[in-house]
Amino acid sequence: MERTDAELIAAVLKGDTASFEPLVGKYSPRLFATARRYARREDEVGDIVQEVWLKAYQKLASFRGDAPFEHWLMRLAVRTCYDFLRQHQRNREASFSELSQPEVDWLERFASQPETASEEAAAARQLIQRILEQLSPAARLIITLLEIEERSVKEIAQMTGWSVPLVKVRAFRARAEMKKILAKTAKEKYL
């Protein structure tokens, strides 16, 4: 019979390290999906997820069990992704390069006939990715959680460990930052 998360965690805390492996197997897909929102290269994604698991193992004793293990783990994941963004902040400016031809075409189509520029297009996905990479770490995290994953301010506060007012302030700044980058991109090329 499959053991529950609580049973596995209790076993790990008693010194049975092997009981940690089923937890890694069960929740890694979710962690990989989260990490891929913030890191592009697969080796970086793997490193982030590994870091999350190492932290989870070290801090397992602090898991009180009053919320699902997955929520606790996702909080660790979001904080680790934020640390990753901050560590790679310097690469932000360098990573920006000229828009690709499909991105240019998509923007031109949008400028002339907005309804014909589909959000399903690969070019739109590449463009938003490029713009997200230009944001500051806090702005990128907030935009990803708030606008892309559509989480509430309260949820974001719980995940990041920031207070609700701080999340609101950072969301306001993040949207302003996003608008500025969009305006710059659009103005430089098509206005």
Place this chain on the structure above:
Amino acid sequence: MNQAELERKLYAAARADAPSERVPYAFEQRVMAHLRSQGMMDVWAVWGRALWRAAAPCLAITLLLSAWSWLAPGSAQNQDWSQALENTVLAAADQDATVETLW
């Protein structure tokens, strides 16, 4: 260009592009191997920390004993150092000589 609409479309594009949940082959084993090696490293880390912690008291004891031997009345300061050295070096020979005379 309607920037608000552009923003909306780009967010929608990002939402539609859900990241993959694919886990690399043998990732669990990689994490577990790392945890086990970390556990082994921790033993050395604990040992290292214990040694570092012991270093300060050992140094303090050494300094105290040095100070005591130097400042205590009738200490080596008042002795003839050459005689003391000779006694120490020849202690074993003297002992042998004493044993032989006893026999």
